[in-house]
Amino acid sequence: MLAHTAGQAQRLSAATRKAVIKLRHSRLGQDNTVGYGMGSSCPADSLGRHGLCQATNAELTYLSNQLKPSLRTYAFSILVRRRAPEVFPLLLTHLRDGQQMWARYSHHGRSSVVVGDFWLALVNPGESGPGDFTLTPAQQVIIDSLLLFQPSICLEAQAQLLSTLPVNPRYYRRVRHLAHSAWGTPAALLPLARYQRAADRPLIRRSLGYRAGQHNSRGQLALEVVQTFPHETYYPKLRRLFSRNLAWKYYNADTWRWLCLALARYPRAETVQLFQQIFRTGTWRQQQLQVPLQAALLRYPSPQWQPVQEQLHLTKYDQEKVQEYLAQPE
DSSP states (O other): OOOOSHHHHHHSOHHHHHHHHHHHTSHHHHHTEEETTTTTTSOTTSOOSSTTTTSOHHHHHHHHTTSOHHHHHHHHHHHHHHTOTTHHHHHHHHTTOOOEEEEEOSSSOEEEEEHHHHHHHHTOTTTSOTTSOOOOHHHHHHHHHHHHHOTTOOOHHHHHHHHTOOOOHHHHHHHHHHHHSSSOOGGGHHHHHHTOOGGGHHHHHHHTTSOOBTTBHHHHHHHHHHHHSOOGGGHHHHHHHHHHHHHSSSOOHHHHHHHHHHHTTSOSHHHHHHHHGGGGSOHHHHHHHHHHHHHHHHHSOOGGGHHHHHHOOOOHHHHHHHHHHHHSOO
């Protein structure tokens, strides 16, 4: 919220102050909703005559640090369209900006997003327009280093970075700290597993005890890790997790997809007996579970699965779902 002070009057022209007042009462200001095309109507070679397009770079920089999330994002997006040198310093400052706003992705759909993540998307070469500001390789290295090593930055962009982080001894201690810290960072489990160190397997095994679901991603991510990097240490926990979920009255498609994939990495008689328990459940549950089961058996084929394959009876619709499962990346 802008303070009505002499300092503000010196920072902003009369036209810009008037535009800010109008924007606060506009749909953009009232709904706190942003879009990826914001600022594109401002010409890149002139200041324009609507919204904040007439504001100078210095004014937009000031507003990017003062207004509510949607409005400061609008000011920042104009700077991005202008390829202004102020963009990168502002981005560094707002990597810690965890305030929530809405991002519209269709005419009727929107999702919650924090300011820091949205600003990073605006300067991402894959998201920005051909004439917009984009990060240089050197600037991207600085951003990645901050995302990985700064404890006060908690953005979805950090999880995306961790998902592709290569094995490097320089990163190990930080990744291990993220995975083992009191609150923990579930996304750190996968890069931690890439090092394949025995000392980290107990944490991954414990993480399998979390029920995977919409509100707790640690258990699901642990299943993905175990499926990618199987080890005998995890098998007893996977068996218990299978039995517990089979007895649970609720069905979570993502949990069963990854659980079946993880168990299919252990082709043995015990796993066959586990999978055959599916055919002793109720009709509805059996129909639901045959899809992730068949997808897992096809992903990791083995002669051991022959008795299970003989019991599978999938409809045409189920077979199409299996192909959709197989088309998804591991």
